[in-house]
Amino acid sequence: xxxxxxxxxxxxxxxxxxxxxxxxxxxxxxxxxxxxxxxxxxxxxxxxxxxxxxxxxxxxxxxxxxxxxxxxxxxxxxxxxxxxxxxxxxxxxxxxxxxxxxxxxxxxxxxxxxxxxxxxxxxxxxxxxxxxxxxxxxxxxxxxxxxxxxxxxxxxxxxxxxxxxxxxxxxxxxxxxxxxxxxxxxxxxxxxxxxxxxxxxxxxxxxxxxxxxxxxxxxxxxxxxxxxxxxxxxxxxxxxxxxxxxxxxxxxxxxxxxxxxxxxxxxxxxxxxxxxxxxxxxxxxxxxxxxxxxxxxxxxxxx
Numbered sequence: 001x002x003x004x005x006x007x008x009x010x011x012x013x014x015x016x017x018x019x020x021x022x023x024x025x026x027x028x029x030x031x032x033x034x035x036x037x038x039x040x041x042x043x044x045x046x047x048x049x050x051x052x053x054x055x056x057x058x059x060x061x062x063x064x065x066x067x068x069x070x071x072x073x074x075x076x077x078x079x080x081x082x083x084x085x086x087x088x089x090x091x092x093x094x095x096x097x098x099x100x101x102x103x104x105x106x107x108x109x110x111x112x113x114x115x116x117x118x119x120x121x122x123x124x125x126x127x128x129x130x131x132x133x134x135x136x137x138x139x140x141x142x143x144x145x146x147x148x149x150x151x152x153x154x155x156x157x158x159x160x161x162x163x164x165x166x167x168x169x170x171x172x173x174x175x176x177x178x179x180x181x182x183x184x185x186x187x188x189x190x191x192x193x194x195x196x197x198x199x200x201x202x203x204x205x206x207x208x209x210x211x212x213x214x215x216x217x218x219x220x221x222x223x224x225x226x227x228x229x230x231x232x233x234x235x236x237x238x239x240x241x242x243x244x245x246x247x248x249x250x251x252x253x254x255x256x257x258x259x260x261x262x263x264x265x266x267x268x269x270x271x272x273x274x275x276x277x278x279x280x281x282x283x284x285x286x287x288x289x290x291x292x293x294x295x296x297x298x299x300x301x302x303x
Contacts, residue, residue, distance in 0.1 A: 013082060015075060023071045025062040025078050033060060035085035036078060046096045047077060076103050094124050101132055109140050114149040121156060130159035138167070145171045154183040158191070166195050174200070178207040181216070190219045210271030237265040238291055240274060245287030266295045 014026040027033035037044055037057050044055045044062065053066035053074050064074045077099035084095045101120050108116045121129040133141060133156070144150065145168055157165065157180060169177065177196075181189045181204065193201055193216060205213050238247050247264065264282060266275040275295030285294050 013079065021065060021068060021071065023064045023075050024058075025064065025075065027060050027062075030060065032082055032085060033062075035089075035091060036081050037062065038091065043081065043091055043096055046093065047074060047100070050097065050100045051077070073100065073103050094128055097123055098128060098132070105132060105136070106140055109136075109143050109147070112147055114147055117144065117147070117150060122153065126153065126155040127159045129153070129156045134160060134164055141167070142171060151176070152180070154180050154188075158184065158188045162195060165192065169195065169200075174203050174207055177204050181208065182212055186215045186219060189216055193220065214271055214273075237267045237271070237273070240266050240268055240290075240292040240295075242291050243287065244282055244285045244289045244291065244294070247282055247291055248287070264291075266291055 012028050012032055014028070016024040016026060018024070027036075038046075041057055044057060047053075048055050051066075051070055051074055053064060053070045055074060056063040056065070062078060064071050064078075066074070077096075080099040081091055081095060084099075085091055097120060101124075105117065105120070108120075121132070124132070133144070133152075136144065141164070145152065152168070157168070160168070172180070177192075177200075181192060184192070189212075193204070196204065205216060208216070236251065238250070242250075251264075263276045263278055265273045266277060268274050275292070275297045277291060277295045281294060282291075
């Protein structure tokens with residue numbers, strides 16, 4: 001938070017502590033109060049639900065009533081939300097979740113509350129969750145990644161900066177890295193592979209299914225920063241022994257295929273491409289025709 005914003009918040013908010021375990025947050029600016037409270041108190045209700053506290057809107061103030069530790073948590077969350085409203089002019093649900101997570105996540109890591117951590121990070125945009133992880137201390141970040149039952153979401157992982165990704169790689173097993181790569185688009189998976197040393201890269205590739213390994217090995221064969229290196233490589237691949245009918249049924253039922261493709265790759269038992277068939281040709285061929293009989297053989301095989 002910049003010094004200017006901090007000074008503005010300090011001038012707009014006043015905190016009064018009472019003996020009955022309450023904190024009153026007094027607002028000097030009515031627009032800021034309405035922004036933090038939300039329409040029909042919706043922001044306060046969401047904050048209550050997340051923190052398990054009692055929060056009331058009273059005139060130009062917000063009253064927090066709970067145990068001391070939770071009171072401080074909500075006070076800091078309200079300061080965070082005031083900051084967001086001053087910067088953005090509005091408050092979204094993700095801001096309310098972030099306002100709490102920013103101060104609770106360290107405690108939840110200490111208590112090994114995997115369910116809370118998983119749920120909280122998935123409710124935010126991947127970039128916002130990545131910010132939370134990046135702002136953890138290295139010690140707590142390590143504890144988070146090593147928690148039993150915690151698996152970092154691939155979409156969050158790709159939003160982390162490279163230095164944090166490298167730090168996390170040192171903590172993950174080969175199986176965990178391979179599992180992460182399988183859930184990513186090929187261009188994002190390549191960016192991750194590039195940060196592994198040669199030995200670990202080969203070990204991870206060997207743990208991948210043939211199709212995934214083929215896609216990534218092909219991408220790695222191109223020079224860095226070239227269009228061929230960074231382009232997505234998802235495609236439809238069919239065993240050479242299949243018939244046209246089997247292929248059409250597979251294409252209709254498989255939800256993991258690319259959204260658009262013009263050619264279908266024909267592969268052998270080692271998942272090496274041996275030919276291609278235009279999708280239009282498949283639609284025109286008899287259902288009992290074999291795919292390897294209507295394909296065009298590939299002139300060059302990628303090793």
